[in-house]
């Protein structure tokens with residue numbers, strides 16, 4: 469369930485010196501939870517983080533996301549899909565917000581309308597991204613939150 473990009477300090481130092489790493493050096497060593505049910509969407513996000521020195525926790529439904537946060541799994545930021553099995557991303561965010569107000573949550577959804585953005589922010593998300601989005605867009609939003 470967990471995948472780690474760079475375990476060794478050497479790897480992290482190497483990455484820190486690359487142009488890509490300069491996008492957001494604050495991400496190094498952080499844990500990002502990606503809540504996404506479609507494997508290809510998850511793979512794309514995973515690739516976006518490939519040179520960031522972060523740990524990725526992948527969850528494919530809202531129930532597991534809430535359970536892991538409630539169990540105290542250390543997560544620095546959550547990327548939350550909205551259309552999810554078992555419990556959608558809006559409800560999962562609302563539940564997480566009842567006990568954790570501090571973890572930044574970025575909502576992401578396809579076929580987004582302005583009303584989606586408003587619903588996400590109202591549910592407790594900090595930011596909203598309409599799929600498909602570019603890596604640069606994600607990094608820009610993340611740098612405001614982490």
Ligand SMILES: [Mg+2]
Nearest residue numbers: 505549551552
């Ligand atoms: Mg989905």
